[in-house]
Amino acid sequence: MRNLDTLFAVLAKSTFRAGFQLNARDLAYLQEKGLAQVLTHAEDFVQKRLAPAVIENEGKQTPMRGHPVFVAQHATACCCRGCLQQWHAIPQGRELTLDEQAYVVVVLERWLQTYVK
Numbered sequence: 001m002r003n004l005d006t007l008f009a010v011l012a013k014s015t016f017r018a019g020f021q022l023n024a025r026d027l028a029y030l031q032e033k034g035l036a037q038v039l040t041h042a043e044d045f046v047q048k049r050l051a052p053a054v055i056e057n058e059g060k061q062t063p064m065r066g067h068p069v070f071v072a073q074h075a076t077a078c079c080c081r082g083c084l085q086q087w088h089a090i091p092q093g094r095e096l097t098l099d100e101q102a103y104v105v106v107v108l109e110r111w112l113q114t115y116v117k
């Protein structure tokens with residue numbers, strides 16, 4: 001797990017990561033549901049798609065579109081266990097702890113927050 005200010009500074013330097021933005025439909029969804037509810041979806045996605053020690057479709061478990069949280073996951077390198085290891089120093093091959101799951105949701109919250117002033 002990394003310091004969030006450091007993490008976001010590094011993410012901003014990645015053309016690939018910084019290129020992700022919410023489209024009009026995802027933005028409308030976020031504003032309609034509100035950040036708190038969207039973050040409950042994030043908790044669910046993290047628990048089901050990232051937390052298990054073994055993930056069958058590892059590397060492909062996060063769609064590129066269809067929910068604002070998916071976009072946030074790609075933008076913040078919280079899309080798969082490989083990226084969590086590389087960007088967040090969270091090792092693969094074991095279940096995520098509750099602290100690590102909460103950390104991922106906080107990272108996603110920080111990214112999504114910029115859209116809900």
Ligand SMILES: [Zn+2]
Pocket residue numbers: 059077078079080081082083084
């Ligand atoms: Zn990934």
